[in-house]
Amino acid sequence: MNVRTVFIVSLFLPxxxxxxxxxxxxxxxxxxxxxxxAQHNVTKAYAKPDSVTWALQNTSLSGRLGFGGTDFxxxxxxxxxxxxxxxxLSSIKEDxxxxxxxxxxxxxxxxxxxxxxxxxxQLRTLESEIAASEVRRKxxxxxxxxxxxxxxxxxxxxxxxxxxxGSSLNDEDALIAKVDVLANTQRYKLxxxxxxxxxxxxxxxxxxxxxxxxxxx
Numbered sequence: 001m002n003v004r005t006v007f008i009v010s011l012f013l014p015x016x017x018x019x020x021x022x023x024x025x026x027x028x029x030x031x032x033x034x035x036x037x038a039q040h041n042v043t044k045a046y047a048k049p050d051s052v053t054w055a056l057q058n059t060s061l062s063g064r065l066g067f068g069g070t071d072f073x074x075x076x077x078x079x080x081x082x083x084x085x086x087x088x089l090s091s092i093k094e095d096x097x098x099x100x101x102x103x104x105x106x107x108x109x110x111x112x113x114x115x116x117x118x119x120x121x122q123l124r125t126l127e128s129e130i131a132a133s134e135v136r137r138k139x140x141x142x143x144x145x146x147x148x149x150x151x152x153x154x155x156x157x158x159x160x161x162x163x164x165x166g167s168s169l170n171d172e173d174a175l176i177a178k179v180d181v182l183a184n185t186q187r188y189k190l191x192x193x194x195x196x197x198x199x200x201x202x203x204x205x206x207x208x209x210x211x212x213x214x215x216x217x
Contacts, residue, residue: 019127019207022120025190028204028215029116030109032197039108043101112193119190123205126183130176137172140165 030036147162191202200213 020205022117024212024215025120025201025205026113026116028197028201028212029112029193031215032194032201033112034195036109036112037195039105043098043105116190116193119186119193123183123186123190126179126186129179130183133172133176133179137169137176140169140172144169 144162144165147158147165150158151162187202187205191198191205194201197213200209200215203209204212
């Protein structure tokens, strides 16, 4: 690749690669991934309740009858009623269980994020290869047009160079076709992290939906 091609690649690649944003993909997956959501639900189930909820969970109505009347009622029995509060003795165990669930959730999210980031990097690499190949094709086409003009002007010696460029263009076409298939497969793999929302993420990765289904992160 000569200096001119390198210069053109440096101009075009940033625009190709920035078609979608890594952070938006990661945030969307963290909200939609079924494994992460299941872990959230487990952690939520083990979370300690607030004071009002705790009081409702550990307070009950109680009543009993006792022999003998009172100064106000001359009856053989006396009714006693009120609220009974049970103070659980396992609060330390609950704290430990909640802490373990939080650690498990953090690990699950970290493991998932690592996988997603690796797949994002792979997709970025494939898209960069496609962008670079497209730039090389553009350069080769321009050079081929220049050589054809030279041939039309009588410079028949340029014919071999024109055939060489045509062969290079075929190679670039084959490369783009191959890498494009790999990139589409990688987009699908990345989109599946979003569970039932995979089609929304796939449309975003393909550039068909610029807003990720209206998701603002």
